[in-house]
Amino acid sequence: MSLTDQATQPRAGEALDAQAVDAWLKAHLPDLHGTPTIRQFPGGASNLTYLLSYPERDLVLRRPPFGHKARSAHDMAREFHILNHLNAGFAYCPKAYLHCADPAVIGSEFYVMQRVEGIILRADLPQAAGLDAAGSRTLCEHFIERLVELHQVDYRACGLADLGKPQGYVQRQIEGWASRYEAALTADAPRWEAVITWLREHQPADHPHPAIIHNDYRLDNVILDPQQPTRIIGVLDWEMATVGDPLMDLGNSLAYWIEADDPAPIQQMRRQPSNAPGMLSRRQFVAHYAERSGLRLDNVDFYHVYGLFRLAGIIQQIYYRYFHGQTKDLRFAAFIDMNRLLERMTLKVIARSPL
Structure with a gap:
């Protein structure tokens, strides 16, 4: 298996009906020939991603997870719409080809998109990528610069003015994640009451320059050029993209950003x-983002705390499915420990914040 091909056999309970997928695709893409080999990419704690390998062409299929789903999540039509339009202003979006709204085909809606072949990073840098400290710093700077570039896209010109409502965005996110967290509570989960109260008391006014925000921008959601691994050639997982406060996007990325000096329990959560x-x-x-974007970052602690709470909400929604036996994926058993650790991390950020 090459550095750019990390797809494996589908996880237990997550296999696709290859015959049904093949028949539907050939009815819409008549240039397809042969029978596809279907493998699954190892990420995908939320939406699931599969590699469909035909003799002459690779495609990527995205579908919602099996089991319980949050009411507003996993909208395949919306993600397909974003890719189709944002590609005009942000060249790192894969091209989306087809959307299937008929759940009878594979048990859910799905869409099919271009495969952008490159390196997708996981928890550790692969030695074969050849990135030394200087290369890692360059990659990190490019990663931040692509986020700034996204936030500077003219979303109206791309036909995405209706993607979100920037007015009141921060308040809606706080209240929305508080409600979603409450709905996904299990008996063993922390309640996050002190953090939710702090967020409500410190929320900023609407950002004067709303932007397209990715909402899950991490190193394992970008694709690197195999010939030049510091160069980003694709950005994946647009299911939560919207129009809103760009600093909320920054806060989400900071929540994932575990640095070398963080304690061992936090290191165990690292996925990039x-x-x-x-x-x-x-x-x-934060400093590099501020320099490249020109935005003021006086209250970055608020955005970091929000990002950590939102991450806990995502983790708890996934753990809820595991807790209730709606998924057999053993990766999710430890998500309750991650949730508890995130709460402790967040309370430490609040304790040292000057806000």
Whole structure:
């Protein structure tokens, strides 16, 4: 298996009906020939991603997870719409080809898109990528610069003016994640009451320059050029993209950014190589974003706290499915421990914040 091909056999309970997928695709893409091999990419704690390999062409299929789903999540039509339009202003979006709204085909709606072949990072830098400390720093800077570039896209010109409502965005996110967290509570989960109260008391006014925000921008959601691994050639997982406060997007990325000096329990949560030699610290991350975007970041602690709480909400929604036996994916058993750790991390940010 090459550095750019990490797809494996589908996880237990997550296999697709290859015959049904093939028949539907050939009815809409008559240039397809042969029988596809279907494998699954190892990410996908939320929407699931599959590699469909035909003899002459690779495609990627995205579908919602099996089991309980949050009411407003996993909208395949919306994600398909975003890719189709945003590609005109942000060249790192894969091209989306087809959307299937008929759940009878594979048990849910899905869409099919272009495969952008490259390196997708996981928890640690692969040695074969050849990135030393200087290369890691360059990659990190490029990663931040692509986020700034996204936030500067003219979303109206791309036909995405109706994607979100920037007015009242911050308040809606706080209240929305508080409600979603409450709906996904299990008996063993922390309640996050002190954090929710702090967010409500410190929320800023609407940002004067709303932007397209990715809402899940991490190193393992970008694709690197195999020939030049510091160069980003694609950005994946647009299911939560919207129009809103760009600093909320920054806060989400900071929540994932575990640096080398973080304690061992936090390191165990890491799913991207943000701790590698040469990678920027969270403070340096914020400084580089501020320099390239020209935005003021006086209250970055609010956005960091929000990002950590939102991440806990996502984790708890996934753990809820595991807790109630709606998924057999053993990766999710430890999500309750991650949730508890995130609450402790968040309370420490609040305790040292000057806000």
